[in-house]
Amino acid sequence: MNFDDYCQQKAAPPGSSTYYALRQASAARQPLLTALFALRRELEETAKETSDPTVGRTKLAWWQKELAALAAGTPSHPVTKALASHLHDAGATYPEFHADLQALLAGFEMDFEQARYLDLPNLRRYLNGVGGMFATLVAKLSARNEAERSDAARWAAPLGTALVMAQFVPELGNDARHGRIYVPIDELQRYNVTAADLINRRYSPEFTELMQFQTARAREAVHAALDAMPAAARRDQRCLRALAALELALLDEVEREQFQVLHQQIALTPIRKLWIAWRAARRA
Structure with missing residues (x-):
């Protein structure tokens, strides 16, 4: 398996939302963006699927060294080899x-x-790191010129944080079962929902109200961030626009399913993902 195939399987297997979003990017940028999404997936798997913090920190320390090796021109992992190759192809350093x-x-x-x-x-510090920074990287690597690249962080970081907020909604049950709850404690208390309720999959009217609030806030944040995207950048940022449309559609689906996210994974069908991503990327 070459490094491009590895990145494709890691980041965007057929049928995934990332698969359809990446297909909206320009053909020249797809390999590089796929490698970036693969790196994010590697880091996410390390963080979310490693129960022992010591082991997790050790794995992330390895990735830190591998990023340093990438900077030195000696990457060893398929993902960093792909990044090295396609950063050069894209004229980026x-x-x-x-x-x-x-x-x-x-x-x-x-x-x-x-x-x-x-x-x-x-x-928000967590949201900025895993969401805002990632969207900024995607925006920079998708930009056509230095001016657009320099402006990317201004509008891409809020979009990235909003997308992660949206992802928290359908993933709430899965995250809770892995010991992580991204709903702030003061908001749980405001709606009289406990961490034990989430972990033990207990639904209630209070839980529904909490989820309505979380969904509305995430939806508003995504729309606001999309509105802030410069018109001149919209064509080059079709991947991010498709991702946003897919997250908004998934929020709608979760809402239709009455927020039954604690015991099941709610998802869009592949054909819906294809249509949503294609349509979003071609809107003016």
Whole structure:
């Protein structure tokens, strides 16, 4: 298996939302973006599927060294080999993205520092690391010129944090079963929902109200971030626009299913994903 095939299978297997979003990017940028999504998936799997914090930190430390090897021109992992190859093909240089990649890794390190967050301001540091920084990287690597790349962080970071907020809604039950609850403690208390309710899959009118609030806030944040995307950047940012449309559609589906996310995985069908991503990428 070559490194491109590895990245495709890791980041965007056929039928996944990422698969359809990446297909909306320009053909020239798809291999590089796929490698970036694969790196994010590697870090996410390390953070969310490693129960022992010591083991998790050790794995992330290995990735930190591998990113340094990428900077030195000696990557060993298929994902970093793909990044090295396609960054060069795109005319980009690794040092330009070194700090952003390290910030992305630092965001996932937070999963081993805490599993609960007191309030939304406390949670935002995590959102900025795993969401805002990733969307900024996608936007920079999708941009056609230096001016658009320099402006990317201004509008892409809020979009990335909004997308992660949206992802928390359908993943709430799965995250809780893995010991992580991304609903702030003060919001659980406001709606009289406990962590035990989430872990033990207990539905209630209070839980429904909590989820209505979480869904509305995430939806509003995604729409606001999309509205802030410059008109000149919209064509080049079709991948991010498709991702946003898919997350919004999934929120609608969760709402239709009356927020039954604690015991099941609610998902869109592949044909719906294809249509939603294609349509979103072609809107003016």
